[in-house]
Amino acid sequence: MNVIKIPAKPQKGSSAAKEEVKCLRVAAYCRVSTDNEEQASSYETQIEHYTEYIGSKPEWKLVKVYADEGISATSTKGREQFNAMIEDCKKGKIDMIFTKSISRFARNTVDCLNYIRMLKEMNIPVFFEKESINTMDSKGEVLLTIMASLAQQESESLSKNVKIGIQYRFQQGKVMVNARCFLGYDKDEDGNLVINPEQAEIVKRIFLEYLEGASCQKIAKGLERDGILTARGNSCWYDSSIRKILENEKYMGDALLQKTYTVDYLKKKRVKNTGIMPQYYIEGNHEAIIPKELFMKVQEEIARRGSERDCLGKKRGFSANHAFSQIVYCADCGEQFHRIHWNNRGKKSVVWRCATRLHDKEKCHARTVGEELLQTAFLDAINEMVDNSQEYLARLKENLETAIHMSNPLSAEALAAKMTRLQQELLDRTARRENYDDVAEEILRLRELQGQTAMDETAKAEHKKRIRELRKFIRSQPSEITDFDETLVKKLLEKVTVHEDYLEFRFKSGVMVSIEK
Numbered sequence: 001m002n003v004i005k006i007p008a009k010p011q012k013g014s015s016a017a018k019e020e021v022k023c024l025r026v027a028a029y030c031r032v033s034t035d036n037e038e039q040a041s042s043y044e045t046q047i048e049h050y051t052e053y054i055g056s057k058p059e060w061k062l063v064k065v066y067a068d069e070g071i072s073a074t075s076t077k078g079r080e081q082f083n084a085m086i087e088d089c090k091k092g093k094i095d096m097i098f099t100k101s102i103s104r105f106a107r108n109t110v111d112c113l114n115y116i117r118m119l120k121e122m123n124i125p126v127f128f129e130k131e132s133i134n135t136m137d138s139k140g141e142v143l144l145t146i147m148a149s150l151a152q153q154e155s156e157s158l159s160k161n162v163k164i165g166i167q168y169r170f171q172q173g174k175v176m177v178n179a180r181c182f183l184g185y186d187k188d189e190d191g192n193l194v195i196n197p198e199q200a201e202i203v204k205r206i207f208l209e210y211l212e213g214a215s216c217q218k219i220a221k222g223l224e225r226d227g228i229l230t231a232r233g234n235s236c237w238y239d240s241s242i243r244k245i246l247e248n249e250k251y252m253g254d255a256l257l258q259k260t261y262t263v264d265y266l267k268k269k270r271v272k273n274t275g276i277m278p279q280y281y282i283e284g285n286h287e288a289i290i291p292k293e294l295f296m297k298v299q300e301e302i303a304r305r306g307s308e309r310d311c312l313g314k315k316r317g318f319s320a321n322h323a324f325s326q327i328v329y330c331a332d333c334g335e336q337f338h339r340i341h342w343n344n345r346g347k348k349s350v351v352w353r354c355a356t357r358l359h360d361k362e363k364c365h366a367r368t369v370g371e372e373l374l375q376t377a378f379l380d381a382i383n384e385m386v387d388n389s390q391e392y393l394a395r396l397k398e399n400l401e402t403a404i405h406m407s408n409p410l411s412a413e414a415l416a417a418k419m420t421r422l423q424q425e426l427l428d429r430t431a432r433r434e435n436y437d438d439v440a441e442e443i444l445r446l447r448e449l450q451g452q453t454a455m456d457e458t459a460k461a462e463h464k465k466r467i468r469e470l471r472k473f474i475r476s477q478p479s480e481i482t483d484f485d486e487t488l489v490k491k492l493l494e495k496v497t498v499h500e501d502y503l504e505f506r507f508k509s510g511v512m513v514s515i516e517k
Helices: 015-020 037-055 080-090 109-121 140-171 197-211 216-225 239-247 292-307 355-359 371-387 389-404 412-431 437-476 486-492
Strands: 024-032 060-069 096-099 126-128 185-187 193-195 255-257 260-264 269-272 280-282 328-330 337-344 347-354 493-498 502-507 512-516
Touching (some): 024 037, 060 080, 239 292, 328 355, 371 389, 371 493, 389 437
Parallel strands (some): 024 096, 096 126
């Protein structure tokens, strides 16, 4: 019996392979996780080191130094150079990989081991200089498991330290905002928010158009139509982006910190902070683009539109396509009238009908109102005030005096003083590591009271403004108005109530005019 020995195939990375293979194709991977100057120096040093080291070995050929700058290692998702290196390995372009340490390769234990095993199956060793580990050695994977786990723990500890640092900055009232993606503001040399005049005009336009009755979608389409770019330089606007701008307190000069927080440091997943983490509210942090009174008025309008329900109790979508949208109501059931295209015995027309009657004719017998009749009745109501200007001007004067003397039981100054004391108490307890739940709850309660007070003052100021606008309009009309103008409806009219034989127009100044139609 003859026994023939078949020699083992030399493996890449082993000493036998070095004798057999004349030239190993070697790559290096390096990474730094921040963009500061010190790390940038380390980044350049690593590239220079591997270029010289691999180039000094005659039996090695440098494929490439793959380098990711300013990227975290907790996930390989965003590391373009790392992923490119793995793809080149799959294509057979690389025989061996050098890297400084496990923490430079990956701080996620699962990712680290998965990639090491994948490369090992392709007979591609990875050599970690700091730990002196060659993944082709028998003890390599055991050591890797331990070292990679330690690297992950280091990353977790670092993440916690960063969180503590950020919260400390929040407690000191230091606002952190990425101004490159923040419409209306830039940052000065000291990192403070300063108004960008050109972008600020876009923000003002968004707020004013919303108050004039436009929907978020309509505002977005208008900005696209006029070729206005977003903060990121995109030409496409979304209604969700408009909504975020309208609700962002920074536009009135304040700042709410820690609106979101990271729930998984490995996946970098951030979620909305619904009270799980403490928040910090800073008043008067920077120059406002939108006056506080106007901002609070917009919040009222957002709440009003969001609370609208149809006759079935379902949330009603807001429409701003027509001047009378969502302001025409039924006197019988209180439901809104909808604008519909009617084909009655071959005759096409645009009419307004009660939503309840559209669903169930037995529950409501409200009449149908033609759009032309509605427009004519509005003109009649306006002309009624112009023709009898003395009577209506006297009513407006009474309304104005009532609005001026409206009393507010809440003291804004007292609330602000108490809020200041509580915020200091919160900082003191945090520094002493004492429980601050009761203080936080009281601060939230006072914030609601402050918001309500501001809204009351805003409503009062807005009411006086509407009265003055209508007075000015009545006095400025020399003769009868004959042409319907949608802007007058949006500017002056608050509500239309459809009765059986007349229409009741309620203006934003509080004046009511009934027109038989």
